[in-house]
Amino acid sequence: MERTCWNLDLSLADVGRRVTLLGWVSKKRNLGSILFIDLRDRSGLIQIMVKDADKIPDIRNEYVIQVVGMVEKRESPNEKMKTGAIEINAESIKVINTAKLTPLIIADETDALEETRLKYRYLDLRRPAMQKYFDIRDTIKITAHRFLHEHRFIEIETPMLCASSPEGAKEYLVPSRLHHGSFYALPQSPQMFKQLLMVGGFERYYQIARCFRDEDLRADRQPDFTQIDIETSFLDQNEFLTMMEGLIKDIFQSTISYEVKLPLRQMTYREAMERFGSDKPDTRFGIELHELKRTVFSQSTFAGFVNSPSIKGLCVPGVSRETSRKVIDNLNLEAKKYGLSGLSVLKCEAKDLAGSFVKFLSDQEKLHLIKEFDAHDGDIIIIAAGPLNRVQPLLGAIRLNYGRQLNLIKPNTYDLLWVVDFPMFERDIESNKMVASHHPFTRPKDEDLHWLDEDPTKALSYAYDIVINGYEAGGGTLRIYDQNIQKKIFHILGLSDEEVKAKFGYFIDALQYGTPPHGGMAFGLDRLAMILGGTENIRDVIAFPKNLAAVCPMSGAPTQVSDEQLNELGIEVKKSS
RNA sequence: GGACCAUUGGUGUAGCGGUUAACAUGUCUCCCUGUCACGGAGAAGACCACGGGUUCGAUUCCCGUAUGGUCCGCCA
Numbered sequence: 001m002e003r004t005c006w007n008l009d010l011s012l013a014d015v016g017r018r019v020t021l022l023g024w025v026s027k028k029r030n031l032g033s034i035l036f037i038d039l040r041d042r043s044g045l046i047q048i049m050v051k052d053a054d055k056i057p058d059i060r061n062e063y064v065i066q067v068v069g070m071v072e073k074r075e076s077p078n079e080k081m082k083t084g085a086i087e088i089n090a091e092s093i094k095v096i097n098t099a100k101l102t103p104l105i106i107a108d109e110t111d112a113l114e115e116t117r118l119k120y121r122y123l124d125l126r127r128p129a130m131q132k133y134f135d136i137r138d139t140i141k142i143t144a145h146r147f148l149h150e151h152r153f154i155e156i157e158t159p160m161l162c163a164s165s166p167e168g169a170k171e172y173l174v175p176s177r178l179h180h181g182s183f184y185a186l187p188q189s190p191q192m193f194k195q196l197l198m199v200g201g202f203e204r205y206y207q208i209a210r211c212f213r214d215e216d217l218r219a220d221r222q223p224d225f226t227q228i229d230i231e232t233s234f235l236d237q238n239e240f241l242t243m244m245e246g247l248i249k250d251i252f253q254s255t256i257s258y259e260v261k262l263p264l265r266q267m268t269y270r271e272a273m274e275r276f277g278s279d280k281p282d283t284r285f286g287i288e289l290h291e292l293k294r295t296v297f298s299q300s301t302f303a304g305f306v307n308s309p310s311i312k313g314l315c316v317p318g319v320s321r322e323t324s325r326k327v328i329d330n331l332n333l334e335a336k337k338y339g340l341s342g343l344s345v346l347k348c349e350a351k352d353l354a355g356s357f358v359k360f361l362s363d364q365e366k367l368h369l370i371k372e373f374d375a376h377d378g379d380i381i382i383i384a385a386g387p388l389n390r391v392q393p394l395l396g397a398i399r400l401n402y403g404r405q406l407n408l409i410k411p412n413t414y415d416l417l418w419v420v421d422f423p424m425f426e427r428d429i430e431s432n433k434m435v436a437s438h439h440p441f442t443r444p445k446d447e448d449l450h451w452l453d454e455d456p457t458k459a460l461s462y463a464y465d466i467v468i469n470g471y472e473a474g475g476g477t478l479r480i481y482d483q484n485i486q487k488k489i490f491h492i493l494g495l496s497d498e499e500v501k502a503k504f505g506y507f508i509d510a511l512q513y514g515t516p517p518h519g520g521m522a523f524g525l526d527r528l529a530m531i532l533g534g535t536e537n538i539r540d541v542i543a544f545p546k547n548l549a550a551v552c553p554m555s556g557a558p559t560q561v562s563d564e565q566l567n568e569l570g571i572e573v574k575k576s577s
Numbered sequence: 578g579g580a581c582c583a584u585u586g587g588u589g590u591a592g593c594g595g596u597u598a599a600c601a602u603g604u605c606u607c608c609c610u611g612u613c614a615c616g617g618a619g620a621a622g623a624c625c626a627c628g629g630g631u632u633c634g635a636u637u638c639c640c641g642u643a644u645g646g647u648c649c650g651c652c653a
Contacts, residue, residue, distance in 0.1 A: 027613080027614090029611095029612050029613065029615055029616095030609085030612095030615090031609060031610060031611070031612060031615075031616085032608075032609040032610060033609085033610055034609095034610045034611065034612080035612095036611080036612055036613065036615085038613075045613095047612090047613070049611085049612095051610085060604095061603090061604095074611085075611060076611055076612080076613090078612090078613055080613080081613075084613085101587070101603085101604065102587090102588095102603095103587060103588070104587090104588065104603095105588070105589095105602075105603065107614085109614080112588055112589070113588085113589075113645085113646095114645085114646080115644085115645055115646085116587095116588070116589095165653095167653050168652085168653035169651085169652050169653075170651085170652085188652090188653085191653090213652060214652095215651055215652045216578095216650085216651060216652080218647085218648080218652090219646090219647070219648090221652070330581090333580075333581075334648090334649090336580080336649090337579085337580065337581095337648070337649040337650090338649070339649085339650095393649095397648085397649090435653075436653055437653080438653060439653045440653075441653095442653090547645070547646085548645075548646065548647085549644090549645085553645095
């Protein structure tokens with residue numbers, strides 16, 4: 001169609017130029033015999049000025065129009081607009097298409113609820129704020145492509161239709177029409193393929209990879225999502241992390257012009273859990289966790305403390321007055337979520353502690369607590385007791401809630417760090433079996449190999465997460481290439497040779513033909529876009545996302561299919577009552 | 578699988594055991610020559626999510642269901 005440029009291509013330099021613009025009517029301001037139209041295209045808004053409003057056709061919001069006119073300097077510029085110094089003096093306006101009244105206001109300050117926005121996503125996406133998220137997302141991808149290409153990576157696509165693998169997240173299954181009763185699985189990640197590409201000799205691979213996980217959703221979790229998936233050969237952990245830091249630095253620079261200082265800090269998993277109660281700590285504010293079992297309460301006679309393997313606490317400044325009965329009830333509710341019967345809240349008043357729990361404390365313990373936290377009047381101290389793997393996450397969650405509630409996190413600040421040295425194994429609470437913390441191909445740290453025989457839970461791994469502002473923005477591991485160690489790991493996981501063969505057969509085979517030392521990671525593209533775009537909702541950076549019930553509010557997916565389709569696939573569906 | 582919160586004109590909110598259900602915004606009509614969240618005047622627009630209960634009376638209180646959101650489990 002006839003179009004001379006996009007809106008934001010124009011500036012004062014173009015005054016006097018005759019242009020033809022295309023776009024949507026964003027806003028109309030009719031002052032009688034002068035009419036203003038804000039015309040929106042993908043680049044942004046520009047003001048159209050119509051001197052003789054009677055001569056133009058009836059136009060309403062979101063009509064698609066073509067405007068022919070002269071670029072003029074404005075009598076009264078608008079500094080808030082990028083094109084605020086100029087306007088288009090319209091000679092003619094042509095309606096290219098009309099629009100129904102939209103169910104939501106198409107402006108950055110839309111007041112529509114997310115439910116409505118998702119139902120009419122195609123309209124929501126017209127909002128400049130939304131388009132900005134996708135610009136950022138695109139810039140991340142372009143930057144990654146360029147950086148990785150320059151570092152001799154090659155992008156290779158791996159299959160979407162894969163063999164089901166028994167470990168890890170639940171998979172989306174795709175029935176086979178040609179093989180009734182058999183199913184493909186959509187990849188949770190290209191994990192095995194990328195390792196096989198290392199066996200295949202590519203040395204440096206990447207892929208902007210779609211991944212699928214049939215798990216319950218969260219504000220930062222979608223069932224289909226995108227990773228910048230990376231694998232390299234012949235790099236040790238620090239060589240690899242240094243390279244990835246370069247990528248992250250470039251991404252921050254190109255998207256938001258933020259300079260990331262390198263090298264990034266490394267914090268061990270253990271330290272992150274002990275100090276912040278999270279393996280993805282937001283370290284932009286304090287309220288750190290303190291160990292109390294060995295210190296303040298070493299002599300405690302309180303039954304709840306004596307029998308607890310750990311007691312930890314934190315001190316929240318200045319919230320004593322707001323800490324009503326209801327607030328304390330909610331804290332206890334939070335504790336129950338984490339499998340603890342409750343927690344203790346103490347208020348610091350008149351250089352002493354108050355609250356229903358003080359009766360269980362000796363004077364010495366009270367003084368010790370105040371000193372431990374350097375607590376002042378108006379502060380509260382929250383204490384949780386129980387198994388460490390519940391106490392720490394609980395206090396970590398409470399810490400984060402207060403950090404947000406008290407606005408302790410400065411906006412537009414970025415906190416990047418590596419969390420390293422994850423344990424190889426965890427003990428599953430229900431089955432008491434040993435399970436791999438990451439996956440069974442994660443390489444144990446050289447200096448921890450002896451623990452595999454002595455006490456596997458003490459063995460740490462070459463595993464690393466990049467944590468940005470309290471989000472796990474990516475993670476990965478070095479992989480095992482020594483088959484003897486691999487056998488030992490399977491043994492610890494309680495897998496027999498037959499089970500290994502059945503579960504990982506072709507993969508284990510492949511590793512026996514000269515596998516290079518290798519390792520990699522995957523960045524969550526959606527999470528990066530979310531962090532850099534400044535939103536806490538991953539749905540904002542995904543064009544057509546699913547809601548928490550894994551339903552697409554616009555298309556209605558998943559939907560029922562016809563009996564013909566099912567017959568062809570040899571599938572019978574149980575009618576749910 | 579579990580916990581909590583929400584559901585009121587198109588949109589977003591307020592509200593209360595008895596109301597003409599309020600406000601903002603959007604929409605429509607009229608007026609307006611420099612607006613830009615334009616302004617002014619007026620109008621239309623709501624079985625207060627659904628089902629049951631308590632009550633003389635329920636949009637309001639209670640229970641259930643549905644939908645949505647946040648979290649725990651889960652996410653090698």
